[in-house]
Amino acid sequence: MPGHKTISEEIPIVDYSLCGLRTSDQHLNREDLYHAGKDMVNAFSNYGFLYLINSGVNKELLQQAKIITDKFFNLEKSKKQLYSMEKSIEFGYVGLGREEVDWDHPCDVKEAFSFDGNSVFNHPEKLPEDICPGVVEFTKKFMTDCRQLSERIMDSLSIGMELKEESDLKKCHQRIHKQGNISYLRLNYYGSADKFCLSPGQIRLGEHTDFSTFTLLFQDNVGGLQLERDGIFVDAFPLQDAILIMAGDSLNFLSCGQLKAAIHRVIVPEDEVRQNLTRYSFAYLVDPDNDAVINRPLLCKGEKENEARFKCLPPPLTFGEYIRERYSKIRVPIE
Numbered sequence: 203m204p205g206h207k208t209i210s211e212e213i214p215i216v217d218y219s220l221c222g223l224r225t226s227d228q229h230l231n232r233e234d235l236y237h238a239g240k241d242m243v244n245a246f247s248n249y250g251f252l253y254l255i256n257s258g259v260n261k262e263l264l265q266q267a268k269i270i271t272d273k274f275f276n277l278e279k280s281k282k283q284l285y286s287m288e289k290s291i292e293f294g295y296v297g298l299g300r301e302e303v304d305w306d307h308p309c310d311v312k313e314a315f316s317f318d319g320n321s322v323f324n325h326p327e328k329l330p331e332d333i334c335p336g337v338v339e340f341t342k343k344f345m346t347d348c349r350q351l352s353e354r355i356m357d358s359l360s361i362g363m364e365l366k367e368e369s370d371l372k373k374c375h376q377r378i379h380k381q382g383n384i385s386y387l388r389l390n391y392y393g394s395a396d397k398f399c400l401s402p403g404q405i406r407l408g409e410h411t412d413f414s415t416f417t418l419l420f421q422d423n424v425g426g427l428q429l430e431r432d433g434i435f436v437d438a439f440p441l442q443d444a445i446l447i448m449a450g451d452s453l454n455f456l457s458c459g460q461l462k463a464a465i466h467r468v469i470v471p472e473d474e475v476r477q478n479l480t481r482y483s484f485a486y487l488v489d490p491d492n493d494a495v496i497n498r499p500l501l502c503k504g505e506k507e508n509e510a511r512f513k514c515l516p517p518p519l520t521f522g523e524y525i526r527e528r529y530s531k532i533r534v535p536i537e
């Protein structure tokens with residue numbers, strides 16, 4: 203039976219060997235989804251994050267992710283800028299200083315490229331294949347694995363949360379990788395710290411929660427990612443072959459606050475050798491459909507719609523409306 207233990211007493215570990223991508227749909231067992239789902243719900247209720255091991259995501263794809271990231275971000279600035287992200291679209295290149303998730307600190311010291319599923323699968327001609335050969339094939343394969351894994355995780359969560367209608371969570375995510383849903387892969391690239399004059403208090407990525415339902419985060423061994431636990435930031439030490447799963451704002455809303463959104467940030471490591479290493483991370487953000495209402499809690503078994511937590515709810519808010527409002531606060535406009 204999949205277990206639930208802790209790494210350094212900090213980050214719960216959920217073993218997905220019986221429900222991950224190596225298990226075919228026919229061999230998937232409800233009992234196994236239930237046990238993993240309960241572990242996930244416990245971890246998200248207490249902390250908002252967990253390490254998933256034995257997910258079955260193809261390891262070769264992670265090596266390719268690193269090669270593609272290296273290839274793209276080492277290009278000249280002028281080439282990268284040909285693919286600059288336009289306003290409010292989750293596709294394109296975000297250069298140094300274009301995002302500031304936490305306005306109490308100076309700008310984030312990172313570059314990123316986001317690939318939303320609709321662009322990758324339906325408009326691959328938009329991708330930078332000309333300057334970064336292989337990117338179309340890689341994103342298609344990697345995002346397919348991520349979507350399949352995310353759907354399994356939604357099945358586990360729906361059973362683990364004891365939803366009255368188990369399909370309700372997935373119903374909010376019917377258009378992943380299609381028009382009307384912006385679930386996306388973000389390649390994050392944090393250049394060596396010695397190249398920049400960091401201002402006091404400047405960190406690589408400011409404190410934030412993701413807007414997503416949840417985020418699958420693949421990080422390298424450099425370190426620097428921190429998660430808030432009981433009001434204190436703890437190091438999310440990279441764990442070999444594990445995916446860090448962080449609950450986002452949408453899951454927090456959909457569970458009426460029962461599942462916490464993970465507060466996280468990336469600092470510059472204190473260790474000088476590590477500071478001067480380039481850090482990579484790959485984040486796949488599973489988002490609800492743009493028109494899905496996210497601030498109406500999903501009904502659990504035994505619950506009635508007229509119970510206390512359903513009273514006095516604010517006016518309905520769709521995911522599309524929510525992100526428009528949030529993005530306007532984090533993006534520094536293009537000059």
Ligand SMILES: O=C(O)CCC(=O)C(=O)O
Pocket residue numbers: 388390407412419421427466468482483485
């Ligand atoms: O680089 C990391 O480890 C975290 C990235 C992240 O939080 C994000 O892309 O939203």
Ligand SMILES: [Fe+2]
Pocket residue numbers: 410411412466
């Ligand atoms: Fe994040």
